[in-house]
Amino acid sequence: MAVKNTRKKQAKLLRNTRKIHRIMGIFLFVFFIFISVSGVLLGWKKHSGGMLLPATTNGTSSKLVEWLPLADLEQKAFKVLHDSVGRTLSLELDRIDIRKEKGIVKFIFAEHLNSIQLDGATGDLLQIGIRRADFVEQVHDGSILDDYFKTPNGIIKVSYTSIMGVALLLFSVTGFWLWYEPKRMKNNARK
Structure with missing residues (x-):
């Protein structure tokens, strides 16, 4: 039993x-x-051929003493964004990604998926890219809803x-x- x-x-x-x-x-x-x-x-x-995330380019110098001041590079990135992508796009930055070993600076914007890569030494435009992976990440972790509903923290x-x-x-x-x-x-x- x-x-x-x-x-x-x-x-x-x-x-x-x-x-x-x-x-x-x-x-x-x-x-x-x-x-x-x-x-x-x-x-x-990083293996999507630039469809999800633009490839990181190479600049002319990895020596920071040869680079332009960050404020000058920022102004150049803003000018490129407004002249080449759209005048009405927000200039608010999410982050500035400095790749010393590659000689480049990436400007990643907070309000849209565009990014600008500049040569750190010359300030020349290396790439204008769209970071679709940032959107995919927001979907993946649910933060897209925080952005949409403007929820705190x-x-x-x-x-x-x-x-x-x-x-x-x-x-x-x-x-x-x-x-x-x-x-x-x-x-x-x-x-």
């Missing part, structure tokens, strides 16, 4: 695990698709990544259990 009770408890636990796994799958399916597709794209961003991103991380962990545990428990039950039944 104890063996039969144990078997019933195991079967009930297995059914409940399957139900949890199925319900989570139904609710999180779309999010998992976004995360997986964007994750693959992010993995390939990236609360949507933190909530989204926490929920998705816990969901992936639960999916892994319940998936393993759904694979392992029937085998264990079958082995116990033979004894």
Whole structure:
């Protein structure tokens, strides 16, 4: 009788695990698709032939003493952006990426996906690029919703990544259990 009770408890636990796994799958399916597709794209961003992320070019000198002052380079980047891309685009910078070993400076803008690469020594334009990978990353980590709704402190991103991380962990545990428990039950039944 104890063996039969144990078997019933195991079967009930297995059914409940399957139900949890199925319900989570139904609710999180779309999010998992976004995360997986964007994750693959992010993995390939430097190997996309410039489609997702412009290649880093090379300047004329890696010696900082030969470079123009950063303020001058910034003004040149702003002029290039407005003259070559669009006069109405925001000049607000997200960051300035200095690649000393390559002799270049990248100006990455906050309000759009354009970037400007200048030679650090001459200030010459090396590349105007579109950083589509930045958009893909925002989709991947949920920060696109923080930007859209103007939420403080990236609360949507933190909530989204926490929920998705816990969901992936639960999916892994319940998936393993759904694979392992029937085998264990079958082995116990033979004894």
